[in-house]
Amino acid sequence: MNILDAIGMVRANLRHWKAAESVENQAHPRYPAGSSHGGEFMSKGGGGIASEISKAERGRFRVGDRANAEKGAVREEKIRAKLAEKYPEPPHEIHSQVYLIDERGKRLLDPKTGKARRVDFVVALGKKAIKSVEVTSKTADKSSQMARERRLRQENTKVYGLIRGGKAKIWMPASAKTQVIRVRASD
Amino acid sequence: MDASKRKNAGNPGEGKRLKLYDRIAWYADEGNGTARAIERMTLLMKWLDAKGLLSDIGKAELEAGINEDSVLNAPMLTDRGDEVVGTHYMEWVRSGKGFETFFTPFLKD
Numbered sequence: 001m002n003i004l005d006a007i008g009m010v011r012a013n014l015r016h017w018k019a020a021e022s023v024e025n026q027a028h029p030r031y032p033a034g035s036s037h038g039g040e041f042m043s044k045g046g047g048g049i050a051s052e053i054s055k056a057e058r059g060r061f062r063v064g065d066r067a068n069a070e071k072g073a074v075r076e077e078k079i080r081a082k083l084a085e086k087y088p089e090p091p092h093e094i095h096s097q098v099y100l101i102d103e104r105g106k107r108l109l110d111p112k113t114g115k116a117r118r119v120d121f122v123v124a125l126g127k128k129a130i131k132s133v134e135v136t137s138k139t140a141d142k143s144s145q146m147a148r149e150r151r152l153r154q155e156n157t158k159v160y161g162l163i164r165g166g167k168a169k170i171w172m173p174a175s176a177k178t179q180v181i182r183v184r185a186s187d
Numbered sequence: 188m189d190a191s192k193r194k195n196a197g198n199p200g201e202g203k204r205l206k207l208y209d210r211i212a213w214y215a216d217e218g219n220g221t222a223r224a225i226e227r228m229t230l231l232m233k234w235l236d237a238k239g240l241l242s243d244i245g246k247a248e249l250e251a252g253i254n255e256d257s258v259l260n261a262p263m264l265t266d267r268g269d270e271v272v273g274t275h276y277m278e279w280v281r282s283g284k285g286f287e288t289f290f291t292p293f294l295k296d
Contacts (some may be wrong), residue, residue, distance in 0.1 A: 059230050059285040064213055065223065067278045072213025096205050097258055118256045140215035145256060165205065165262040166244060 012111050028109045071137070071185035078123060078183055079135045087123045087131070098132075098161040100152055101169060108156055110148040117149050119178055122161050122170065129161060129176040149178055206261035206269075208276040211253065221255055229253045231286050238294065240268030 059070065083094050100108045102116045107116040123131040136142055153159055153174060160169040189296045211228060214220030232249045233248045241249065245263030259276075261269050271293045272279075 060283055061280050065220055066280050068214050072210055097260055115254055
């Protein structure tokens with residue numbers, strides 16, 4: 001590397017550092033701009049300034065990700081409202097974020113990937129699931145999650161769902177196989 | 188409101204609804220959004236763990252590894268974690284700031 005290349009690299013790093021710093025120094029809702037707070041976690045590991053900037057950047061949402069977070073939350077609410085309308089409580093119960101487990105309450109792991117499976121919404125009647133739903137956007141690929149669930153069901157004769165923050169379980173019969181519902185956040 | 192009601196993990200017929208703050212799957216249609224989201228949630232949860240803000244459920248989730256099915260919800264946080272992170276999560280999302288910069292001031296209350 002010649003001297004001009006080296007100077008160019010240093011300048012590029014400085015620009016990158018200043019850009020990251022200017023975003024970080026925008027006013028916090030609780031603290032004025034430029035006030036000193038935090039820093040100890042990102043400083044761990046001794047990776048130097050470049051490493052700290054990199055970690056700080058990974059820890060923030062890009063513009064596209066922010067929009068997706070908001071749309072995702074909206075989609076989730078829409079489907080919950082639709083399910084609640086179609087399956088009123090009582091006698092139904094709508095559970096969210098339901099892990100597939102075995103009879104003893106242990107998470108089922110996909111024999112191929114070693115991953116567990118969590119379903120977005122499960123409608124239960126008594127101690128039995130009657131509907132299982134995965135909510136997603138119009139374009140997201142859900143084939144890997146569906147394949148994982150298929151393999152888990154093939155490997156296990158009786159599948160349950162973990163509900164109420166891990167405090168109870170319901171039976172998830174094959175008839176309650178998960179259905180993917182695609183929703184636009186703006187629909 | 189007591190902790191069990193706030194965290195929505197209560198008795199049958201009451202408080203079945205889990206408060207959901209984030210889901211990796213929300214980013215699946217945003218280029219390499221899934222990979223970025225997994226990395227971001229992993230870093231955030233490690234930080235929450237270091238600050239004592241993860242519940243046993245949250246610690247188990249972190250230990251099992253964050254993947255495309257992972258979420259961040261209220262039962263994964265301690266009461267204090269839920270108060271700090273849960274309450275201000277969407278503010279953080281919109282802020283464009285790193286999580287440590289954003290959440291640390293709230294820990295000082």
